[in-house]
Amino acid sequence: MNEYAKFTDAELVARCLEEDHDAWATLVYRYQRLIASITRKFRLGADDAADVYQSVNLALFQQLNSLRSHQKLSSWIITVTVRECWKLRERARRTGSLDEPDAPDPSSDAHLLLEENIQLLEQQHLLRRAVALLPDKCRTLIEVLFFRESPNSYEEISRQLAMPVASIGPTRGRCLEKLKKNLEKIDFF
Amino acid sequence: MRCPSLDRLTDYLRGFGVGTERATIQEHLNMGCPDCQQNQQWLLAVKRIAPLDDSFEFPAAVTAHILSWMPTKPVRTPLRTLLAQLIFDSFAAPPLAEVRSATMADAQADSFVARQLLYQVDGIDVDLRIEKAADAASFELLGQVLRQDVPQADLAGQVVHLWQDDIPPIAVNLDAEGMFRIASLSPEIYELRVTLPDGVIAIPEITIGEV
Known part of the structure; x- marks a missing residue:
C-alpha cells in the first residue's frame, strides 16, 4: 500500500x-x-x-x-x-x-x-476505504467474511485462503481490530 | 463474562456458535456493555452494507486516460554546466591612439579604471565590470546576464555564486534586468557560477585586483 x-x-x-x-x-x-x-x-x-x-x-x-x-x-x-x-x-x-x-x-x-x-453510498465508500487500508491478508479475510457469499465454516475459509484452521480465528480477530481502527479514523462511526 | 472478542462477536452476529456460547454473549450484551454495544453496532453496519456493494472497476484504459490529465513530473536531471568563453577584456584591448589602455597595474593604482569583461555561451552573455570600491581597499563586481531566448524579467531571482577556495561562496540573486552586484571583494581569483533553469553558466577564473 x-x-x-x-x-x-x-x-x-x-x-x-x-x-x-x-x-x-x-x-x-x-x-x-x-x-x-x-x-x-x-x-x-x-x-x-x-x-x-x-x-x-x-x-x-x-x-x-x-x-x-x-x-x-x-x-x-x-x-x-x-x-x-x-x-x-x-x-x-x-x-x-x-x-x-x-x-x-x-x-x-x-x-x-x-x-x-x-447515506448507504457514503458508508459503502468509507468501508471500502477502511478495507483498502488493511494488509493484503487481512483484506482478503475481511472480504471473505463480509463481501462475498460467506463460507459457513472455518474449514471452507481455510481452503479458500490456504491457512491452517487453527490460525483463522486469531488472525481474523486481529484483522477485525485493524478494521475497527481504520473505520474510526475515517469517521465511519 | 468478559467482553467477547471481535471474532466471537462477529460469529455470534452471523448466527454461528454453539448454544451455550451464544447464550453467554447474549447475556453480556443484554447487560448494556458500552464497548460491546459499539462493536455490535459497527459490525452489524458492515454486515448489512458490504453485501449490497455493487461497485465495479472501470476499464484500465479509461482510468489511464483520466490519470494522464495530471502530467507526471519529469525526473529532475542534473543541470548541464556551460563553460563561458571570454569574448572581451578591456585590459587586453589594444591601446587606442592618444588613449592609455588600462593595465593590471592600474588595478593597484589610484587611477584604477574599471575592468570590463564579456563572456558568452549558447547565446547567453555575461557582462562583468570590476570596480575599485570607495575605500580603495576592496573591489566591487557588477554583472548582467543577457539572453535573447527568454524575457529578461524571467531571469529575476536566479542565483549567482562567487566561489573562492578560502571563503564560503557568496550568493546573490539577479534582479528583473538580470543584474547583480557583489561588494567588498578582496583581490583574488574567483569562480563565478550563474544557475539558470536550463543549466549552470561557469566562468572558472575571474581575477579581481592584482593577485
Whole structure:
C-alpha cells in the first residue's frame, strides 16, 4: 500500500494542486467505485458509465482549487455523478441512443432511490476505504467474511485462503481490530 | 463474562456458535456493555452494507486516460554546466591612439579604471565590470546576464555564486534586468557560477585586483 492511501481527501487535493500525479491517481482510484455504484443505480451500460466516470473526474480535475476547502468530497462526487447520469439519460432519451435501450427506465424513481441511499453510498465508500487500508491478508479475510457469499465454516475459509484452521480465528480477530481502527479514523462511526 | 472478542462477536452476529456460547454473549450484551454495544453496532453496519456493494472497476484504459490529465513530473536531471568563453577584456584591448589602455597595474593604482569583461555561451552573455570600491581597499563586481531566448524579467531571482577556495561562496540573486552586484571583494581569483533553469553558466577564473 502506498503512503498516499493514508492521506485524507483534503491532503490529496492539496497535493494535486502541486501537480502531484500520485495524489491525483489515488483520488481517482479512491472514488471510482463510488461513481460506479451510482451508474449502476441508473442502470447505465458500460460505455455510458465510463462517460460519466470521465465527466465526473474532469469536473473534479477542473475544480480542484475550489475543492481545497470542501469539507466532504464524497458528497460532492455523489452530487456531480448523479447530475452527469441525469444529463446522459436525458440526452440519450432525446436521441434514442441509450446503451441499453431495453432496460427499464429508472428515471422516474432514480432520484428518490438516490435520496434514500446517499447515506448507504457514503458508508459503502468509507468501508471500502477502511478495507483498502488493511494488509493484503487481512483484506482478503475481511472480504471473505463480509463481501462475498460467506463460507459457513472455518474449514471452507481455510481452503479458500490456504491457512491452517487453527490460525483463522486469531488472525481474523486481529484483522477485525485493524478494521475497527481504520473505520474510526475515517469517521465511519 | 468478559467482553467477547471481535471474532466471537462477529460469529455470534452471523448466527454461528454453539448454544451455550451464544447464550453467554447474549447475556453480556443484554447487560448494556458500552464497548460491546459499539462493536455490535459497527459490525452489524458492515454486515448489512458490504453485501449490497455493487461497485465495479472501470476499464484500465479509461482510468489511464483520466490519470494522464495530471502530467507526471519529469525526473529532475542534473543541470548541464556551460563553460563561458571570454569574448572581451578591456585590459587586453589594444591601446587606442592618444588613449592609455588600462593595465593590471592600474588595478593597484589610484587611477584604477574599471575592468570590463564579456563572456558568452549558447547565446547567453555575461557582462562583468570590476570596480575599485570607495575605500580603495576592496573591489566591487557588477554583472548582467543577457539572453535573447527568454524575457529578461524571467531571469529575476536566479542565483549567482562567487566561489573562492578560502571563503564560503557568496550568493546573490539577479534582479528583473538580470543584474547583480557583489561588494567588498578582496583581490583574488574567483569562480563565478550563474544557475539558470536550463543549466549552470561557469566562468572558472575571474581575477579581481592584482593577485
